Amino acid sequence: MHEVPCSSAVGIDDPPEGGAVPFFTQATSFADLWPTVRAHCDEVIDRGKYSHGGKVAEFETALAAWTGARHVIGVNSGTDALVLLLRACGLEPGDEVIVPAFSFIATATSVSLAHGRPVFADIEPDSYAIDPRRAQQAITARTRAIMPVHLFCQMADMAALDGLAREHGLTLVEDSAEAIGMRWNGTHAGLLGAGGVLSFFPTKTLGAIGDAGAILTDDPHVAETAMALRHHGRGGRTLDHFPGISNLTVIPGTNSKMDDFQAAVLLAKLAHLEHAIQRRADLAAAYTERLADVPGVRRLPTAVARPVPTDPVFYVYLVEVADRDALTRYLDDHGVGTEIYYPTPLHLQPCFADLGYGPGDFPNAEAACEVSVALPLHPDLTIGQVDRVCALISRFYSEGRRA
Known part of the structure; x- marks a missing residue:
């Protein structure tokens, strides 16, 4: 660290x-932020839409500008962000994802919930992040992705992990739930591979007053798929082939939308x-x-x-x-x-x-x-x-x- x-x-x-x-x-x-928080919340109440509404879109735009991400997708927790990101990256049943053996449980259970198989690798003792050499030893014919975790105060060795992923044709996905503000040579955590996530659990550096999370990505296909997945498989360009139909479910999704009151709090805190x-x-x-x-x-x-x-x-x-x-x-x-x-x-x-x-x-x-x-x-x-x-x-x- x-x-x-x-x-x-x-x-x-x-x-x-x-x-x-x-x-x-x-x-x-x-308490110091309350006047700003209340102003944002009043806007939510006046609009009358409390989930997946205008305040969420406003926060997504602001967070994209702050991180440099081309796409930000607000969801209801950091855990769901991981699950939906893995699915949006094309993880299929039985695909293996290499993850560190030292992390919060959601790092590995998200792989299982996305119908993949977590494969563990040991960590660097100083950074607590996955050791690229151990990750390489864990690669098999079924490996689809490597998912490093940026823990506590610094990022994993993204240069070595990116090289490893490229060498073996693997997808690099970042569990950057704790990593808001961390950057690798100017690039924000979560944007060095196919995508990453943020958690806004209350204790986080940017914390809500309940559960909330986000997916960060520069890949338009990953973004469009994740946006559909968070809303029961609806929306985005996935519906372009069905003009005039707005409620057709084209992929199995879930209800993982960020609510606007959490977005209101996060918008107020983002400024500070x-x-x-x-x-x-x-x-x-x-x-x-x-x-x-x-x-x-x-x-x-x-x-x-x-x-x-x-x-x-x-x-x-x-x-x-x-x-x-x-x-x-x-x-x-x-x-x-x-x-x-x-x-x-x-x-x-x-x-x-x-x-x-x-x-x-x-x-x-x-x-x-x-x-x-x-x-x-x-x-x-x-x-x-x-x-x-x-x-x-x-x-x-x-x-x-x-x-």
Whole structure:
């Protein structure tokens, strides 16, 4: 991951606080945005269309401009975005998709829900992203796609993965759910292959107040197919051969439309996204400065060398620590929220038992699940709260707690 240099914002005069530090809250920032949110919501109410309406289209246009994507398709969750993207890319029953063994469960279940077969590969221990060498070893005659995941603050090695996909005639699809704002040599995450996705789950860098997601792509065919799939297989150029008919279902689709109230919230927050990204970077720098010499903190977010310039964005501040579970209990006892990303690697999840994987198959993924923990990181977090979190971690290890 990326170590952000300290900036002047880290020195904000904000004394340590003794109260609880939630893992996530947006109470303050949302209150500040409320007048703008309400104005957008009033427009939705006045129009009287609450799903897949004008506000969604407005948000899609704004997000396309922000990311540089030619096409943005708003849907009701990041998970559905993955499923529909895989289907729009032509995944057929039984096709294999190579995914990392360390990720949120939706990375792999989306393949299953699109009627494909997930095939796991181990990760790079420093970036937590799929290791291109391990991905290459997983390719078989049935492999159709490779789906890297951009986790926590930086992108996977897209140069190596793109070369691998081209060499073997595979589709490159990005699980960029966490990656808004991340760019590879100027190109936004999700736009380096056939397409990618964004999740707007409330904790995300750009978060809604419920579930929402989007598909990003520069491919018009993928975009048109995804637009049809999200609306029961209707709409788009798929109906050009049936003039005068607007409700004919030409492909089996689903109901995965973004609702306009979520689009209203996202539009209001999109205008402040750059500030939110910078605030997260400043907070990450504060953590790095304070935890650099703490015994028991074994790894802080560090940059992984890539062949081109990349733009990291801190969605999660993930550290590797000694005696992780005891530390999280200690922090919880003192009112500090944490999150484990991820407690069980994908290949050991019960729902994939039939794939035949077992313990020891992907040691880097399994190790990450044992020692990593995410600390609070969101724009409402104060430097005083960072001080409190870091002081508690230092105290935990200074008291000889299995450092």
